[in-house]
Amino acid sequence: MSFKYHKILTKHLQLELGRVFRYAIWAGVDIRIEREKLKAFDPLFLRPGVNLLGAVGYGTDLIYTVRIPGDEDRTSEVKVRFTELPVSIWANLTNDEKRRLQISKCAGVSVIRSNREIDYGWFFMGEKRKENYDDWWRCEISFQPDLDEVFGVTHTKQEIKETEFMLGILVPDLEQIARALNNRVRLQFIELKKIDLLPFQRIN
Structure with a gap:
């Protein structure tokens, strides 16, 4: 997997999972992708x-x-x-x-x-x-x-x-x-x- 594709995929996952689990994130649950804390969308x-x-x-x-x-x-x-x-x-x-x-x-x-x-x-x-x-x-x-x-x-x-x-x-x-x-x-x-x-x- 190329670095560029990996970066795009990671960004997409962060957005999608930030939307899916937004209520958990707002409640204080710590979710991370490659050590980066997920933010709600x-x-x-x-x-x-x-x-x-x-x-x-x-x-x-x-x-x-x-x-x-x-x-x-x-x-x-x-x-x-x-x-x-x-x-x-x-x-x-x-x-x-x-x-x-x-x-x-x-x-x-x-x-x-x-x-x-x-x-x-x-x-x-x-x-x-x-x-x-x-x-x-x-x-x-x-x-x-x-x-x-x-x-x-x-x-x-x-x-x-x-x-x-x-x-x-x-x-x-x-x-x-x-x-x-x-x-x-x-x-x-x-x-x-x-x-x-x-x-x-x-x-x-």
């Missing part, structure tokens, strides 16, 4: 790490009480939160900077199981297709292992498969919020263009 851009800071929460957290499969007397909570990225501040970053900083091409939902990210993708958005404007907001869904079955958690605990059960619970709210956030971002870019702050910039 927050895809919601709310908490300190190697990421930028500046996002704000959108609305209040959504809390769903879900019955645990096989035990109708017990329930567990699913928590959903959304954040908006600061369009007026970050829009004039170059496209290369936006990609490097994980702003563009990173629209999606961070799925957290027991404080560890097990998946990241375009989940529970119903018929809302992903657009460039969706790079400017983020979503996080968190749950505990007792809901693995309804989230379709794979045996490796590193992926989910959307189930009809959770689609029925989450999509009505998440799709509506995603469309609202997309429209808010779109309007912000229109306003920036009106005052000539984005004469040559693309949104991604």
